[in-house]
Amino acid sequence: MNFASDNLAGALPEVMDAVVAAGKGAQAAYGGDEWTKRMDKHLSEVFEREVAVFLVGTGSAANALALSMLAPPIGRIFVHPGAHAQTDECNAPEFFTGGAKLHPVAGEHGKIKADDLEAAIKSVGKDPHWAQPAAMSVTQVNEAGTVYTVDELSALGDVAKRHKLGFHLDGARFANALAAKNASPAEMSWKAGVDILSFGGTKNGCLALEAVVLFDKARAEEMGYRRMRGGHLFSKMRFFSAQMEAYLKGDLWLRTARHSNAMAGRLAEGLVKTPGIEILHAVDANEIFLTLPVKMADGLEAAGVRFYRWTEGPRPMIRLVASFETTQAEVDAVLALARRFS
């Protein structure tokens, strides 16, 4: 039973069928194919605005490319200390930006507060010794599994705009965030001030599909060259664009995200009643962070439940993630096991 991560799951059948269908016959390379031609239009509809879309194969690539568009090498990028870009991308942001500095702004439950962001910006004066505020990168769903409300995001966007920062949203689980807050894609991105979005598909059932979505089409040309320079321009692009088409069709992406969120919600509801378990953050989407007795953790693992341990000791901190493949039966089985080991 996989609760380790949503990227351990397989592929949505609809997405896989689309890949298979795309495999026949000749198609122009490097995005000249039929699927890619339609993609900007599809995503422009999703976002209720003209957008430019660049597919890549990993979230780290999407994030690093987005940041390279927003921060010069002399720049400073404000992030949460737990941000994936800061902790888990092996210096990809520094690489793609040519050496910009990530500047952590702490906040509870994985969220940066607008006031703290503003204070951090103001702490950096106009002096050549100090890398200058250039951008902010916010994760949604964030690394504590909580989801910024549209108002919270907009407050950050206002600060960014006031100080002329670029606003990047790392939406590796963007669908789960939308589902969590019942917000529209537009509300949770450009209407809140987002300039560039990393739009995730892999964790939500695609094979390898992340999109860099630019809300300012004027910068699309530069982005195309940057993607190529990073080695991220697929020659047989159709195999990626076809995933996107299936992913969006009939709101598959949102239905899938709602399912994952619901499974995590059901699981959290049960866990909170289980003696010995402490849930650490609001379970807004499909991730649960909790501490539990080590005996329970060991027992769950021994019984075949897969998850990541963040810390060791008598009360380890673990994360449980639900995916499109997670079933109600699996959730109930985990709950039964937890009760047994509590």
Place this chain on the structure above:
Amino acid sequence: MNFASDNLAGALPEVMDAVVAAGKGAQAAYGGDEWTKRMDKHLSEVFEREVAVFLVGTGSAANALALSMLAPPIGRIFVHPGAHAQTDECNAPEFFTGGAKLHPVAGEHGKIKADDLEAAIKSVGKDPHWAQPAAMSVTQVNEAGTVYTVDELSALGDVAKRHKLGFHLDGARFANALAAKNASPAEMSWKAGVDILSFGGTKNGCLALEAVVLFDKARAEEMGYRRMRGGHLFSKMRFFSAQMEAYLKGDLWLRTARHSNAMAGRLAEGLVKTPGIEILHAVDANEIFLTLPVKMADGLEAAGVRFYRWTEGPRPMIRLVASFETTQAEVDAVLALARRFS
């Protein structure tokens, strides 16, 4: 009729089936899956030696990562002036190496000669003003469609070894090269002195599959971090490793390459007899470079034959490429059209 490039072709059915089969159920992410675990072993058998393999999605990524392992930022990388890394990768080699300089060494029919390489190396003295010789990158099948013999490669490898250069082989069409010379993978790589190989799959029937093959396993750890830093570590790696497994199984890759080469050979044989056509380089593998009357070029295009024009004018230079999808009937149709417009 696609003769534009082998990367306009679809996917080999065996490869696609493997991808579909990999799509079910949970698998460890980032290469912890069953397919990836077997991959090093499979490729070690292919190369008759322990190798370390790193999958990425594009040839440019494979090349740039390989070069970043061989050339420091103060280094100089010798390449043919027509090398893909030099002309078609939008500064990816400079990006990944931190600013190493590509140093062109001219040669007929897309090949660098060992003597010319040595002269180029010797032209660079030990002076801090001059970026130092660090690596050489050779393309096999090269950009003129010709294939280095094992002896030619080995001669280059000897020069590289004598001057302590790293030796990178850009094998985007490595299978076609092997098929062309009936050489073993070992003979055409590490036995000839190659340190790192970009092992191509996409052009020969995969969806997106390029492997960086390290013949020195001691450097594998660093490479893993560099791949991640470039945003090239797929979370659902199984979808790529499964392609590799199918691609290698029963020598599918070599059979496919032999087919492409045979189709190009048949086409070249007919074209050479067609009045008005001049073939520019030996057709060693699956690519034909030729000049022809513009009327013939226009006629072929109008009749639905797709190809790239390298130059314009009354006698444009064009390239015709055969792929695993190319049929004898298509070849014969092109020949008939060529004769009609000659």
Place this chain on the structure above:
Amino acid sequence: MNFASDNLAGALPEVMDAVVAAGKGAQAAYGGDEWTKRMDKHLSEVFEREVAVFLVGTGSAANALALSMLAPPIGRIFVHPGAHAQTDECNAPEFFTGGAKLHPVAGEHGKIKADDLEAAIKSVGKDPHWAQPAAMSVTQVNEAGTVYTVDELSALGDVAKRHKLGFHLDGARFANALAAKNASPAEMSWKAGVDILSFGGTKNGCLALEAVVLFDKARAEEMGYRRMRGGHLFSKMRFFSAQMEAYLKGDLWLRTARHSNAMAGRLAEGLVKTPGIEILHAVDANEIFLTLPVKMADGLEAAGVRFYRWTEGPRPMIRLVASFETTQAEVDAVLALARRFS
């Protein structure tokens, strides 16, 4: 009265005389001159060991070049959160290393503790998502004005060696540190495990003189190319090497540092008795960090005392720095003013 920084001071007469003397007649460029030829030998004597020395014009250049020798782009460099390299070099370390990440390790009074360093190193597992521990950079005199003892430095060096980290010492005020602890240059550098030292001259009376000192001569060649690539190879090197010769001659550098330290010590002794003043860190060398009533700060400034304010408010934090030019009369004048405004 300058107490703002030692880099506001002019030049030591002996150093200036040497520059003037170097200005006549032809000398080989780029370090082929007489002074530079002698320099490695002079510094090898100072350090009781063969060293390789590379002069540059700024401390940031020295630091960034040193770090580029110790940390690859996938690396992590442990620093104090207040380290000059982290806070005041406008991303130069990230630039020269190709995007390595500075990892702050907090500690009181500007010092990193060996245990905290070790814990930080151990917190980073062998996972491709995590930039790997590569180097540590320690400032001596540090940014709180305190000086690591030889034992403290050695303890850090032991941790570095155990974990195969490169050890860089930012010695912009190395002379002041030696004077403070009465240690030998060898004890406070390579004997404590330091691999590369930024050896400062500018703040202690030179015009522009910082040396990157490599204790492993085998790496000197690479460093020469890296200096040139950074645009830091002076053509008329003699004007810098001549400064070094005069700076070292008859221990001028140590005598000057002792003077600065003594002036700061006298000043601190008086300030500590002045009501309203709180000294924040031990005054080990030539810098004093203190808080004082804003009225006193304003009064001092109005009376012509120059210093930097770190914070504002009713009790600003300020820094007072003594230099080779500071006189006892100036110190006593400041003390009298402070008492007047207290």
Place this chain on the structure above:
Amino acid sequence: MNFASDNLAGALPEVMDAVVAAGKGAQAAYGGDEWTKRMDKHLSEVFEREVAVFLVGTGSAANALALSMLAPPIGRIFVHPGAHAQTDECNAPEFFTGGAKLHPVAGEHGKIKADDLEAAIKSVGKDPHWAQPAAMSVTQVNEAGTVYTVDELSALGDVAKRHKLGFHLDGARFANALAAKNASPAEMSWKAGVDILSFGGTKNGCLALEAVVLFDKARAEEMGYRRMRGGHLFSKMRFFSAQMEAYLKGDLWLRTARHSNAMAGRLAEGLVKTPGIEILHAVDANEIFLTLPVKMADGLEAAGVRFYRWTEGPRPMIRLVASFETTQAEVDAVLALARRFS
């Protein structure tokens, strides 16, 4: 007798005196001093236009910083194949631009022709595989010792403007170029379309003085951060700004350049009449490139004439350079020696 290079010469007495004078008392660091405050004004007068000036210590730093302002990492910079930036700066341009590619455009006597530049630009289509035309860097006096006329420069500037390229002029010997053509600084820079000028002082009698001159002041702020990030912001800036003040005062720089040019002219005039010598390029400024019998070259060297040999063999190619220190007596002595060995 130094004819090896103008950077083997010492310092102009006026410049040295200014450095000495600047050495007394406290001055604000990092350019807050009296000399630096006046510098922009002085150079604005020289150039008959508001300029922003950034001093650095080497020509390579000036060039690389300038190019980093004009070319993004996905860019292409057109240069002469012999350009110092291409051949002698150990990848500094690639480093500072984040990996832009230098694209050589050949031309006789060290000059790029406007038509050839335009053809090179047009050869690069709008395709993500191809690094995009971004800037051109022209050397004046160029590497063959010839000087572009104002018309030639303007023709290049017109092409640059038409194709939206940034125009960098590497003026390591800018004074010699002005003296050669009797042109005004304005005519030979911004009026001809130059965006950023590397304004050299070192070769013409300063200790270490190169200025990056921006004709668009709006970009000055970014440049200040880039200079710091490169480690090129001197703390005791006064020692550099004071050089500039003395260098400009009473047109010292132009008088000195005229002297060097006159000495080279006299030398060339004599050499051209010496049997066995072939002068290769017009001697526009202070450099002479020639071939001569190896016996003569050896004889000159044995007699104490210092020069660089570009090639070996029976008729080596050598360069003779006159500097501010070159005397008529030295010139006549070389001529006598040449005749003796002819």
